[in-house]
Amino acid sequence: MNPTTAVDDPAPPALQAVALSKHYGSGANRFDALTDVTVSITAGECVAIVGKSGSGKSTLMHLLAVLDTPSSGEVRIHGTNAQSLSARALNRMRNREFGFVFQQFFLNAQQSVIDNVTLPLTIAGQRRGARRERAREVLAALGLAEKADARAVTLSGGQKQRTVIARALAGSPSVIFADEPTGNLDSATGAVVEDLLFSLHRDRGITLVIVTHDDELAARCDRQIVLRDGRIVSDSAAPVAVGAASEEVAR
Amino acid sequence: MRTVDLARTAVANTFRAKLRTTLTVLALFVGAFTLTITTALGAGVSNYIETQVNAFAADDVLLVQAQTDATIAAESEGPAEWDPETSTSSSSQAGGAPLAGAQAEPLTDDDLDTIAGIDGITGIDPVRSVSTDWVSHDDGAKFEFSVNPQSAVTVADLDAGDQLDHNADDFQVVLPNDYLDALGFDTAADAVGADIVIGMTDITGAAHEVEAEVVGVSRSSLFASGAGANNALVTELASLRTAGIDGADENSVIAIAYLESGLTADELDAVTAALDDAGFSAQTIEDQLGIVTTIIAGITGVLNAFAGITGVLNAFAVVALIAAAFGIVNTLLMSVQERTREIGLMKAMGMSSARIFALFSFEAITIGVIGSLLGVGAAMLVGSGLGGALAAGPLADLEGLSLFLFEPASLVGVVLLISAIAFVSGALPASRAARQRPIESLRYE
Ligand SMILES: Nc1ncnc2c1ncn2[C@@H]1O[C@H](COP(=O)(O)OP(=O)(O)OP(=O)(O)O)[C@@H](O)[C@H]1O
Ligand SMILES: [Mg+2]
Numbered sequence: 001m002n003p004t005t006a007v008d009d010p011a012p013p014a015l016q017a018v019a020l021s022k023h024y025g026s027g028a029n030r031f032d033a034l035t036d037v038t039v040s041i042t043a044g045e046c047v048a049i050v051g052k053s054g055s056g057k058s059t060l061m062h063l064l065a066v067l068d069t070p071s072s073g074e075v076r077i078h079g080t081n082a083q084s085l086s087a088r089a090l091n092r093m094r095n096r097e098f099g100f101v102f103q104q105f106f107l108n109a110q111q112s113v114i115d116n117v118t119l120p121l122t123i124a125g126q127r128r129g130a131r132r133e134r135a136r137e138v139l140a141a142l143g144l145a146e147k148a149d150a151r152a153v154t155l156s157g158g159q160k161q162r163t164v165i166a167r168a169l170a171g172s173p174s175v176i177f178a179d180e181p182t183g184n185l186d187s188a189t190g191a192v193v194e195d196l197l198f199s200l201h202r203d204r205g206i207t208l209v210i211v212t213h214d215d216e217l218a219a220r221c222d223r224q225i226v227l228r229d230g231r232i233v234s235d236s237a238a239p240v241a242v243g244a245a246s247e248e249v250a251r
Numbered sequence: 252m253r254t255v256d257l258a259r260t261a262v263a264n265t266f267r268a269k270l271r272t273t274l275t276v277l278a279l280f281v282g283a284f285t286l287t288i289t290t291a292l293g294a295g296v297s298n299y300i301e302t303q304v305n306a307f308a309a310d311d312v313l314l315v316q317a318q319t320d321a322t323i324a325a326e327s328e329g330p331a332e333w334d335p336e337t338s339t340s341s342s343s344q345a346g347g348a349p350l351a352g353a354q355a356e357p358l359t360d361d362d363l364d365t366i367a368g369i370d371g372i373t374g375i376d377p378v379r380s381v382s383t384d385w386v387s388h389d390d391g392a393k394f395e396f397s398v399n400p401q402s403a404v405t406v407a408d409l410d411a412g413d414q415l416d417h418n419a420d421d422f423q424v425v426l427p428n429d430y431l432d433a434l435g436f437d438t439a440a441d442a443v444g445a446d447i448v449i450g451m452t453d454i455t456g457a458a459h460e461v462e463a464e465v466v467g468v469s470r471s472s473l474f475a476s477g478a479g480a481n482n483a484l485v486t487e488l489a490s491l492r493t494a495g496i497d498g499a500d501e502n503s504v505i506a507i508a509y510l511e512s513g514l515t516a517d518e519l520d521a522v523t524a525a526l527d528d529a530g531f532s533a534q535t536i537e538d539q540l541g542i543v544t545t546i547i548a549g550i551t552g553v554l555n556a557f558a559g560i561t562g563v564l565n566a567f568a569v570v571a572l573i574a575a576a577f578g579i580v581n582t583l584l585m586s587v588q589e590r591t592r593e594i595g596l597m598k599a600m601g602m603s604s605a606r607i608f609a610l611f612s613f614e615a616i617t618i619g620v621i622g623s624l625l626g627v628g629a630a631m632l633v634g635s636g637l638g639g640a641l642a643a644g645p646l647a648d649l650e651g652l653s654l655f656l657f658e659p660a661s662l663v664g665v666v667l668l669i670s671a672i673a674f675v676s677g678a679l680p681a682s683r684a685a686r687q688r689p690i691e692s693l694r695y696e
Contacts, residue, residue: 094600095601096601100600102596104592106693120600122252122260123606
């Protein structure tokens with residue numbers, strides 16, 4: 001879990017951005033949301049992506065999670081260029097390897113908590129019995145066992161966010177992407193959710209990529225990547241941020 | 252996503268927006284209802300006419316007689332009790348034959364040869380002269396009785412039992428169902444298998460009795476009347492009649508000419524023209540049907556009116572279905588719009604575009620299936636009720652008529668057609684959902 005162990009590890013990094021750029025529009029309307037971003041995230045790391053609003057944090061996270069396609073540069077997953085993968089392989093990877101916590105809950109309000117949590121397993125094609133069993137396990141671990149059959153709309157904000165985390169965890173992902181996971185929670189419930197995420201990281205070795213503008217949350221991560229106007233201005237993994245990142249890629 | 256989960260999700264989603272779904276389902280319901288009613292009505296009427304025609308005769312035969320001014324015998328009202336004083340022996344050639352009452356000369360052996368020699372005719376069968384007096388069952392009362400001489404080419408519209416077996420050696424009868432009460436049978440099924448006694452008088456005036464088994468009970472038909480008798484029985488009755496006297500067999504007035512199979516209309520015309528030149532008149536089943544149809548024009552008029560209504564109703568159904576198709580497009584487009592994020596989330600979690608398309612298509616089909624099943628079900632209820640009421644009331648004379656005939660194949664056809672319309676209407680919204688990029692859907696406002 002210590003970033004320095006990654007240097008000794010011969011396996012390619014779990015997630016890698018190489019000279020990644022993303023722009024919207026064209027000509028006079030062209031807007032560069034991300035410019036020449038190079039970063040490596042090793043399996044088991046806990047990384048915070050921080051920066052002001054509009055600095056490109058979400059854009060970077062979406063590109064790393066292969067939810068979006070870069071304008072130039074590439075995203076590598078375990079050393080493989082994501083663009084070279086088929087749509088099927090990408091879907092499979094997002095389904096099996098990644099868990100998502102978005103800034104909004106995106107829960108299906110009228111469905112039960114357990115039906116929301118089983119969604120990635122349903123998509124994976126698991127049988128009803130197996131996926132419900134797994135969901136109950138995860139819900140129990142997050143202290144939501146007795147809410148399993150309640151409709152999602154009846155939950156409190158903190159319970160909703162825990163449900164979202166349960167959904168992200170259901171498929172036993174190796175990476176969890178969390179965009180402002182505590183953004184719309186009060187500080188007490190926010191802290192509970194933070195503890196939950198960090199304990200997952202600590203106990204199960206799940207790689208965490210957390211987008212936040214909350215400095216305290218960022219400080220709890222092993223590593224902070226700071227974005228400004230679509231460029232990395234500092235990366236705590238290396239004192240000379242950009243240069244170190246490039247060196248790491250070179251290795 | 253497994254297909255069962257896809258279906259389950261689609262059905263759940265369909266019921267999520269209840270009001271919207273209901274309105275769309277309503278339009279499909281109207282379309283399905285109308286289509287089902289009209290096809291059932293069409294099937295009922297044409298099935299009735301078909302059974303009547305079948306009851307009348309088999310294909311590929313001509314009924315031939317010497318040229319005359321044919322008239323049609325009047326219809327009779329059920330059997331009258333036989334009275335040896337007043338009742339005359341009912342000769343089959345005058346009793347209920349389609350050409351009955353025709354005052355034609357009997358056909359001579361030469362005539363038969365001439366007819367058989369005409370191109371296109373493969374054989375000629377004089378209709379045997381059979382005359383019967385009465386029928387009784389279980390030593391009960393005797394009732395006037397006539398045998399339809401054309402039984403051999405007739406397919407009875409059966410109420411119960413089986414058709415005649417013309418190859419059998421035993422004597423078989425298909426009894427018209429207006430004899431049931433008179434002969435003391437409670438139901439048509441009771442009569443099947445029973446033995447009846449037919450009484451007749453030979454040309455010397457001696458009385459004979461022949462026992463025969465009832466193998467079937469026929470509905471009284473628009474086009475044919477009299478009991479049916481198999482070849483064995485007809486032969487027996489005919490030979491009893493001659494009382495063993497040589498040459499006493501009266502020549503037949505009518506003969507059945509068997510045609511080469513697969514004649515074209517032109518070839519058939521040539522055959523009739525040749526017969527006409529030779530001094531015979533020939534009628535196909537259709538000709539006869541034409542004559543009889545004129546008589547029952549009143550009845551067919553009613554049926555035709557129903558058939559006319561189906562045209563109007565069908566147009567109505569098409570309009571309802573077009574409206575429903577737009578309803579489905581609209582319902583699903585709204586649904587896709589509303590569920591943008593849900594779609595984005597599912598895609599982010601690795602659901603393929605094909606499965607998203609399938610999900611929305613399934614929702615469209617669910618709406619289609621619900622609407623069409625409800626429509627078909629309601630149509631069956633209303634149709635059976637209405638058909639029953641009409642059959643008991645205004646149309647009581649048309650025995651064996653079920654005005655609405657719900658054929659399983661056409662019911663399934665209506666459901667499939669409407670589900671297909673729903674699927675096609677759902678394709679645009681579904682492909683819009685499938686093309687959605689997850690990242691656009693997940694951006695918060
Ligand atoms: N689809 C788009 N079209 C045009 N511009 C876009 C689009 N998506 C993002 N942008 C722009 O790219 C920039 C980076 O957006 P991004 O969402 O990554 O910011 P962020 O760092 O996550 O901000 P926040 O903290 O507010 O979420 C923003 O200026 C945004 O306006
Ligand atoms: Mg953001």
